Amino acid sequence: MAVYTRIGAEEMAALIDSFDVGALVSAKGIAEGVSNSNWLVETQRGRFILTMYEERTDVADLPFFLGLLDHLAAAGCPVPATIHDRTGAAFQTLSCKGRDKAVALIEFLPGVSADRPTAAQAHAVGSALAGVHLSALAFAMRRTDAMGPAAWLRFATSCAGRWQEIDARLSAIPDHLARIAAQWPADLPSSVIHADLFPDNVLLLDGRVSGLIDFYFACNGPMAYDLAVTHAAWSFDSQGRAFDAALGDALLNGYETVRPLAASERAALPVLAQAASLRFALTRAYDWLNTPPDALVTRKNPVEFFNRLEFYARSGAAVFAP
Ligand SMILES: Nc1ncnc2c1ncn2[C@@H]1O[C@H](COP(=O)(O)OP(=O)(O)OP(=O)(O)O)[C@@H](O)[C@H]1O
Numbered sequence: 001m002a003v004y005t006r007i008g009a010e011e012m013a014a015l016i017d018s019f020d021v022g023a024l025v026s027a028k029g030i031a032e033g034v035s036n037s038n039w040l041v042e043t044q045r046g047r048f049i050l051t052m053y054e055e056r057t058d059v060a061d062l063p064f065f066l067g068l069l070d071h072l073a074a075a076g077c078p079v080p081a082t083i084h085d086r087t088g089a090a091f092q093t094l095s096c097k098g099r100d101k102a103v104a105l106i107e108f109l110p111g112v113s114a115d116r117p118t119a120a121q122a123h124a125v126g127s128a129l130a131g132v133h134l135s136a137l138a139f140a141m142r143r144t145d146a147m148g149p150a151a152w153l154r155f156a157t158s159c160a161g162r163w164q165e166i167d168a169r170l171s172a173i174p175d176h177l178a179r180i181a182a183q184w185p186a187d188l189p190s191s192v193i194h195a196d197l198f199p200d201n202v203l204l205l206d207g208r209v210s211g212l213i214d215f216y217f218a219c220n221g222p223m224a225y226d227l228a229v230t231h232a233a234w235s236f237d238s239q240g241r242a243f244d245a246a247l248g249d250a251l252l253n254g255y256e257t258v259r260p261l262a263a264s265e266r267a268a269l270p271v272l273a274q275a276a277s278l279r280f281a282l283t284r285a286y287d288w289l290n291t292p293p294d295a296l297v298t299r300k301n302p303v304e305f306f307n308r309l310e311f312y313a314r315s316g317a318a319v320f321a322p
C-alpha cells in the first residue's frame with residue numbers, strides 16, 4: 001500500500017482549507033502506486049488527488065512536473081491539472097516528524113486502469129501518447145532523464161554480486177547493458193516524454209483515454225523511446241513471457257494516427273524496446289534488494305522485464321515492421 005506518511009485529521013483539514021476547493025469531507029489512502037503517498041480527497045465541491053512526494057521524487061523537479069500537467073491540460077490532453085493554493089502555489093511543504101515533505105493537490109479524473117488491455121485500448125493510448133508528445137513540444141521547461149543510460153550503470157553497480165538473490169538469470173544484465181548503451185541512438189526527434197506509461201498510469205472510460213497520470217518520471221527524451229516503454233508495458237502478459245502482437249501493433253498504429261514515426265525512429269525501436277525493458281528490470285532489481293522490510297509496498301518482480309528484454313533482443317526488427 002502506498003501511503004508512507006500519516007497526515008492527521010486536523011492537519012489534513014487545514015491543508016485542504018488552504019486551497020479554495022470547499023471543506024474536507026473525507027480523505028482515503030490509495031493502495032496503488034509505489035513511489036509516492038496518495039489520498040483520494042473529497043470536499044464539499046468535488047474529488048481530488050493529494051500526493052505527498054516521497055524520496056524518489058526530487059522537490060526541485062516539481063515545478064517541471066506540475067507545470068507540465070498544467071501545460072498539457074491547457075492543450076486539451078487528458079491529464080489532471082494542478083489545483084493551486086490560495087497563494088497561487090502549485091505545491092506546499094509540510095513538516096512531518098521533523099522532515100519536510102512536498103504535497104500537491106491535482107484534479108481527480110474518472111476512469112479505470114485496464115488489468116488486461118485490449119487492442120482497442122492500446123490503440124487509444126497510442127493516440128493519446130502522440131498527442132502528449134506534440135503538445136509538449138511547446139513546453140519551455142527542461143528536465144534530463146534521471147532513469148536514462150547514466151543511471152542504468154549506477155543501478156547495475158549497486159546490484160552487482162546480488163543478482164542471484166532475485167534470479168540467477170539476471171546476472172546477464174551487465175552484458176545487455178553494455179551492448180544497449182553502445183547502441184543507444186543519438187539525434188532522434190525529441191519532446192517531453194512520460195517515460196512510465198504503464199497500464200496503471202492510464203485511466204479508461206467508455207473506450208477512450210480519460211486520464212494519463214503519474215508524470216513523475218517525465219523528462220526530455222526521444223519520443224520513440226517513450227513509445228518503446230509503452231510497447232514493453234502494454235504488449236505482454238504479466239510475466240513478460242507471452243508477447244501479444246495485436247496489442248503492440250494497435251499501440252503503434254494508434255500513435256501514428258496522430259504522429260507518424262520517422263524512418264529513423266522505427267529503425268531504432270528494437271534497441272529502444274530493449275533499453276526500456278532494461279530500465280524497468282534494473283529499477284525493480286534495485287528496489288527488490290533495497291526495500292526496507294517495514295515498507296507497506298509490494299515489490300515488483302524484475303524478471304518480468306528481463307523476460308521482455310530477452311524477447312526484444314531475440315526478435316530484432318520483426319516486431320516493429322510496419
Ligand atoms: N488524477 C487522478 N485521478 C484519479 N485517480 C488518480 C489520479 N492520480 C492518481 N490516481 C490514483 O492513484 C493511484 C496512484 O497514483 P500514481 O500512479 O501517481 O502513484 P505513484 O506512487 O506515483 O505510482 P507508481 O507506482 O507508478 O510510481 C493510481 O493508480 C490511481 O488509482
Ligand SMILES: N[C@@H](CCO)C(=O)O
Nearest residue numbers: 034196198280284300
Ligand atoms: N512502472 C514502474 C514503477 C514505477 O516507475 C514498474 O512497473 O516498474
